[in-house]
Amino acid sequence: MRRFHIALAVADLQDSIADYSRRLGVEPTAVVPRKxxxxxxxxxxxxxxxxxxxxxxxxxxxxxxxxxxxxSSTHDVNGIEWELFSPADQDAKIPEVYGKEVIRAG
Structure with a gap:
C-alpha cells in the first residue's frame, strides 16, 4: 500500500489531535505527549x-x-522536503527521534 504523507507544525498538540481526529475520522496511531x-x-x-x-x-x-x-529524504525544485519510508521504518523512527514516550493505539 502507498499513502501520501503530510507533516504539519501545530500550535497545541492536544487541540490539534482533537481537531484532526474529527476531520480524518480516526484517532492517532501514535502519540508522543507534547511533541x-x-x-x-x-x-x-x-x-x-x-x-x-x-x-x-x-x-x-x-x-x-x-x-x-x-x-530517505530529497528536496524538490521548490525546496520542499519529500520523504519515502515504509510503515515499519516510520514506526521505528518515532522513538528514535522523539524518545521512548510513544503511546500507540490499537
Missing amino acids: YALFRTDQLNFSINQMPERAGQLRHLGFEDDAASGF
Whole structure:
C-alpha cells in the first residue's frame, strides 16, 4: 500500500489531535505527549509536531510505501522536503527521534 504523507507544525498538540481526529475520522496511531502525533487512514499518513513558532506551516511531504526500504529524504525544485519510508521504518523512527514516550493505539 502507498499513502501520501503530510507533516504539519501545530500550535497545541492536544487541540490539534482533537481537531484532526474529527476531520480524518480516526484517532492517532501514535502519540508522543507534547511533541508529536501520527494518523493513518487508507490513503493518508498525516503527522503533526507541536511547534508553536511554526504553527500552520508545512514541515514536509512524502510517501509511506510498503515496498520502500529504509528511510530517505530529497528536496524538490521548490525546496520542499519529500520523504519515502515504509510503515515499519516510520514506526521505528518515532522513538528514535522523539524518545521512548510513544503511546500507540490499537
